[in-house]
Amino acid sequence: MSEQVSIYDQIEIEDFTFDEELQTFSYPCPCGDKFQISLGDLEDGENIAVCPSCSLMVEVIFEKEDLQDFIDQVS
Amino acid sequence: MPYNLLALGSNGGYQLGVGDNKDRHSAVPSEFEINGEIQRNIGGEVVQVACGGEHTLLLLADGHLLASGSNEQSQLFSSVRKTSDHFKVFRTIESLADRKFKLVSCGWEYSVAITTDDKILVSGYGPNGELGLGKPIMSTKGADDGYTAIPFEEAAKRGGIKKIKGSIHSTIIQLGNGEVWGWGNNKKGQLFDTDGELESRIVWKPTLLEFRNHAKVLDFAMARDFSVFILRDQAGVIRKVFRGKDNYDIGDDLHDVRLDEDTLENIQAMWTSVHVITKDKSIRSFGNNSHSQISPRRDVHPDKYRMGSEHGLCIVDERKVFAWGWGEHGNCGEHSDDKKEKDDVTFDYCNEIYEAGEGERVVNVFGGCATSFIEVERKNS
Numbered sequence A: 001m002s003e004q005v006s007i008y009d010q011i012e013i014e015d016f017t018f019d020e021e022l023q024t025f026s027y028p029c030p031c032g033d034k035f036q037i038s039l040g041d042l043e044d045g046e047n048i049a050v051c052p053s054c055s056l057m058v059e060v061i062f063e064k065e066d067l068q069d070f071i072d073q074v075s
Numbered sequence B: 001m002p003y004n005l006l007a008l009g010s011n012g013g014y015q016l017g018v019g020d021n022k023d024r025h026s027a028v029p030s031e032f033e034i035n036g037e038i039q040r041n042i043g044g045e046v047v048q049v050a051c052g053g054e055h056t057l058l059l060l061a062d063g064h065l066l067a068s069g070s071n072e073q074s075q076l077f078s079s080v081r082k083t084s085d086h087f088k089v090f091r092t093i094e095s096l097a098d099r100k101f102k103l104v105s106c107g108w109e110y111s112v113a114i115t116t117d118d119k120i121l122v123s124g125y126g127p128n129g130e131l132g133l134g135k136p137i138m139s140t141k142g143a144d145d146g147y148t149a150i151p152f153e154e155a156a157k158r159g160g161i162k163k164i165k166g167s168i169h170s171t172i173i174q175l176g177n178g179e180v181w182g183w184g185n186n187k188k189g190q191l192f193d194t195d196g197e198l199e200s201r202i203v204w205k206p207t208l209l210e211f212r213n214h215a216k217v218l219d220f221a222m223a224r225d226f227s228v229f230i231l232r233d234q235a236g237v238i239r240k241v242f243r244g245k246d247n248y249d250i251g252d253d254l255h256d257v258r259l260d261e262d263t264l265e266n267i268q269a270m271w272t273s274v275h276v277i278t279k280d281k282s283i284r285s286f287g288n289n290s291h292s293q294i295s296p297r298r299d300v301h302p303d304k305y306r307m308g309s310e311h312g313l314c315i316v317d318e319r320k321v322f323a324w325g326w327g328e329h330g331n332c333g334e335h336s337d338d339k340k341e342k343d344d345v346t347f348d349y350c351n352e353i354y355e356a357g358e359g360e361r362v363v364n365v366f367g368g369c370a371t372s373f374i375e376v377e378r379k380n381s
C-alpha cells in the first residue's frame, strides 16, 4: 500500500469474524457496515481491510502462521 | 408538549426511522407509527437513544421502548419470523408493550434493556458472550418473541441497576451499592485482566468487576475495545483505571490528568477515544485523532455533549447543535462553503447541524454509528 493511505485503526486478526463460505474476514466499521478482507488477499501479503460503505480502512495485524488454521478450515 | 426527533447520518438499515434507507446529510424528522398512523410526534419525551450497528432503540420517559432499523437478528426484541427484518420507522415493540424500562443499551447486533423492576432483557446476536445468557448462547432468534431475560437476581438485592454503558461487544452495569458488573467480549481485557487465561476471554454471564482497595466507581465509559473507570479510593484520591487495548496511549495520558470529584460531570467514549467532561462544560479528549475525533478548539460553549461511534455532538443554549469528527455519512452535516471541500469526511471544527426555530427548544442529542439524533420540544401553538 502507498504511504498516502490513511489508516483509521489497527485490528488483530483474532478480532475478525471468519466466514468459511465466503472465505472472508470481517470486523465492525463505525459506519454500521463491516471492514472486509479475503483470506486469499491476506495470503498474498495484503493487510488492509476496507469497508464497502465508506472510505475507512483498517490494518490487519497478523503473522503468516495465523492463517494456517483458516486455510485448513476451508480446504 | 409535543416532541420531535430529527436524524441525520448513516441509514443503510433504516436506523434513522425516516421510512427509507438513504443516508441523510441534514436533519430530517424521524417518523413514528402509532396506532397504525405515521406521524412526527413522538408521543412522549425521549430520555435515551441507544444505537447498534444498524438499529436504534428509544426509551421514553413513560418507560416504553420504540425501535427502528435492522431486526435481522431479532435485535429489536421482536421475533424476526413473526414481525419483519427491518422497522422502517419507529414503532412500539409489541412483545414489550406491557413492560416498563429505565435503561437501554445497544451493541453491534444486540440490545440490552433494563425493566423498572431490574430485569435484564436481551435480544439479537452476539458470538462473544454479548447476550450474557451463559455459554454457548449466541442468539435469541429462536426465542418466542425474539428476546430472553438474563437470570441476575443479584441486581434487586444490591440496590437495583443504576447505569448501563455498552460498546459494540461488551456491556457494563452499575448497581445501587456501587458495584459494577460486566459481560461480553473480554479478548482485550476490557472488562478485567484475563491473566492469560483463555476461559476469561469471553465473559458469558454478568461478572463482578473488581478494583484494588474496593475503590468506588464514580463513572465509567466503554469504547470499542477498552474501558475507562474513574474511581475514588478510600483515602479520597481520584484514580483512573484503563482496561483493554491501548493503541493510543490513553492509559498514560489519563493518568496525568488531574480530576476532582466535585467538578467531574461524566466520562464518555467514541469507539477509539475517551472524553472527560467537567461541570464547567470543558472537555478533554484522549485517543485516536485520525478524523479529528479529539474535540477541536471551540468558540461555542455547550450545555451538553454526546459521543457517536467516531463523531461528537454538543448543544449550545438549547438552540443550536454542533458536530465534529468523522462525518462521512452526513452525521456531522455538510461543510459550510468557506470551511472545506464538500467531500472532506473530517470535521475538524464544530459544524452547526441544527438551529431551533421559533417556539422550539433542543432538549437532547444522541450519537450512534455515524448517526446523530436531535430531540426538539415544541411549544403548543
Ligand SMILES: [Zn+2]
Binding pocket: A029, A030, A031, A032, A033, A034, A051, A052, A053, A054, A055, A056
Ligand atoms: Zn464503513
